[in-house]
Amino acid sequence: MTTDAAPPRSLLYVPGSNARALEKARGLAADLLIIDLEDAVPADRKIEAREAMRRAVEAGYPGKRIAVRVNASGSWEQEADITALYGLALDAVVLPKVDAVADLDPVRVLGVPILAMIETPVAIYAARGIASDPAVVGLIAGLNDLAHELKLPDGMDRSAMSVAIQTIVLAARAAGVRAFDGVYNALDDAAGFAAEAAEGRRLGFDGKTLIHPSQVDPCNAAFAPSARQIAEAEALVAAATGGAQRHEGRMIEDMHVAAARALLERAGR
Numbered sequence: 309m310t311t312d313a314a315p316p317r318s319l320l321y322v323p324g325s326n327a328r329a330l331e332k333a334r335g336l337a338a339d340l341l342i343i344d345l346e347d348a349v350p351a352d353r354k355i356e357a358r359e360a361m362r363r364a365v366e367a368g369y370p371g372k373r374i375a376v377r378v379n380a381s382g383s384w385e386q387e388a389d390i391t392a393l394y395g396l397a398l399d400a401v402v403l404p405k406v407d408a409v410a411d412l413d414p415v416r417v418l419g420v421p422i423l424a425m426i427e428t429p430v431a432i433y434a435a436r437g438i439a440s441d442p443a444v445v446g447l448i449a450g451l452n453d454l455a456h457e458l459k460l461p462d463g464m465d466r467s468a469m470s471v472a473i474q475t476i477v478l479a480a481r482a483a484g485v486r487a488f489d490g491v492y493n494a495l496d497d498a499a500g501f502a503a504e505a506a507e508g509r510r511l512g513f514d515g516k517t518l519i520h521p522s523q524v525d526p527c528n529a530a531f532a533p534s535a536r537q538i539a540e541a542e543a544l545v546a547a548a549t550g551g552a553q554r555h556e557g558r559m560i561e562d563m564h565v566a567a568a569r570a571l572l573e574r575a576g577r
């Protein structure tokens with residue numbers, strides 16, 4: 309994964325220990341699959357998950373971008389995870405609980421782009437430096453862990469994390485890398501998912517991490533420009549003269565033209 313390519317809108321976690329999910333993922337429209345070796349996998353199934361991950365990646369996921377989430381730096385599982393990744397064709401490694409640039413070092417040796425997860429108060433303050441590391445191509449918000457670290461009441465109210473969420477987007481943008489929103493846990497709440505995905509888009513995220521196949525299509529829709537947005541962008545680009553001007557009752561300048569062009573480029577993905 310590079311920062312030049314179109315960013316993934318939908319990033320689906322697939323537990324490495326779930327053979328059915330690893331298979332099912334082949335037919336899903338997620339832009340990036342993240343095969344998980346960390347929190348989705350019980351401690352007594354880590355070895356089995358690594359082996360299943362290797363077999364699945366070697367068998368290939370045609371037309372899909374693939375990442376693997378390893379265990380966190382400092383955990384004793386991580387070394388075995390990294391060893392299991394050698395020689396695999398991956399688009400990214402997802403590194404959880406990155407609190408400092410030094411946490412990237414054990415994974416850096418793989419030479420694979422890193423998506424760094426920001427999931428603790430310490431990481432929020434360090435996010436700018438983490439995002440600026442040359443190996444990092446994006447930040448992922450880990451909001452379950454962050455809510456836990458912040459000692460928020462159960463039920464995870466995103467508004468209590470708004471400063472943290474916006475800091476993740478700011479840090480990513482300041483460093484010129486991608487930003488991806490956290491997961492939505494309520495599996496059967498389609499309306500709540502759609503609202504949170506739309507909010508993520510409004511906050512500036514490039515895409516959202518997911519936990520279930522039912523979230524993929526609504527997520528792709530939320531992060532794709534709508535027909536109305538495309539029409540408005542086309543009209544804005546066509547009307548642009550350079551500098552400040554009136555357009556459809558508002559002022560536009562060159563940055564609005566650039567944003568409209570970027571939207572049209574994204575629509576043509």
Ligand SMILES: CC(C)(COP(=O)(O)OP(=O)(O)OC[C@H]1O[C@@H](n2cnc3c(N)ncnc32)[C@H](O)[C@@H]1OP(=O)(O)O)[C@@H](O)C(=O)NCCC(=O)NCCSC(=O)C[C@H](O)C(=O)O
Pocket residue numbers: 320321322323328329330332333344347348404427449450451452453454490491495519520521
């Ligand atoms: C959450 C789940 C445990 C729910 O499982 P279940 O109730 O069994 O799902 P369904 O019966 O509704 O599944 C229907 C079919 O879809 C397949 N499936 C389910 N989930 C996935 C998936 N993630 N990828 C691919 N396929 C999936 C099932 O196999 C069924 O298939 P079929 O037999 O053909 O009908 C489960 O969804 C799940 O495990 N999700 C992923 C959980 C996960 O990865 N968690 C870790 C990442 S989230 C995180 O850690 C965030 C971050 O770090 C933070 O701090 O916030």
Ligand SMILES: [Mg+2]
Pocket residue numbers: 347404427450451452453
């Ligand atoms: Mg987490």
